[in-house]
Amino acid sequence: MPNTTDLTELxxxxxxxxxxxxxxxxxxxTRSNPENLVCLEGLWEISTALDAGLALRAFxxxxxxxxxxxxxxxxxxxxxxxxxxxxxxxxxMQRLVDREGTDGLAADGSSDAAGAGTTYxxxxxxxxxxSTGWR
Numbered sequence: 001m002p003n004t005t006d007l008t009e010l011x012x013x014x015x016x017x018x019x020x021x022x023x024x025x026x027x028x029x030t031r032s033n034p035e036n037l038v039c040l041e042g043l044w045e046i047s048t049a050l051d052a053g054l055a056l057r058a059f060x061x062x063x064x065x066x067x068x069x070x071x072x073x074x075x076x077x078x079x080x081x082x083x084x085x086x087x088x089x090x091x092x093m094q095r096l097v098d099r100e101g102t103d104g105l106a107a108d109g110s111s112d113a114a115g116a117g118t119t120y121x122x123x124x125x126x127x128x129x130x131s132t133g134w135r
Contacts, residue, residue, distance in 0.1 A: 005079040007063045007072075013086035015095060019058045020088075023096060023108050040107045041097045043071045046078075054109040059085040062093040065104030075105060083107075 013020055025031040027039040037057060040046045050056070061075045079085040088096065088106075096106040 005076045007061055007066075007075055007079060007087065010061065010079060010085050010087040013060065013088050013092060015092050017086070019084065019086065020060075020092065020096070023058065023060070023106070026108055027096075035110050037108045037110050039096075040109060041099065042103050042105055043074055046074065046105055046107050049107075049109055052111075054111055056083045056107045056109040058108050059083050060088045060093065060096055060106040061085065062088045062090050062102075062104040065090055065093060065102055067103045071103050071105060078107070 022037075023039060026033055026037050035057075038049070038054070040049050040054075040056075046056075056078065059075075059078045061079070063075075066072050066075060093102055093104060093106065
């Protein structure tokens with residue numbers, strides 16, 4: 001699978017896009033979530049989720065906010081896959097993520113393998129409490 005996708009050629013996504021609205025409703029827990037989708041913010045969370053077996057359902061990247069080669073490589077790899085991928089402006093990305101200094105990556109996904117979602121959520125909570133203190 002090629003990993004040289006030009007991220008500037010991805011479909012642009014606005015705040016009113018149904019995928020953005022779905023992501024935000026999952027994140028804010030404002031609608032039912034029968035697929036048990038989880039929101040992922042940043043390179044570490046997306047990498048951990050993929051390693052745990054989560055299948056991405058939507059991927060958002062803000063090319064101008066990408067930091068370092070690892071983020072760009074991950075974005076290119078995901079965009080070159082069958083995952084619906086979108087180019088987000090910095091304003092849209094700021095709506096998608098909670099933390100300051102985002103690295104320009106966000107996604108939602110669901111577990112294809114039993115227990116992978118629990119594994120991811122546990123890893124995410126551990127990392128969050130270690131790196132940012134109690135939420």
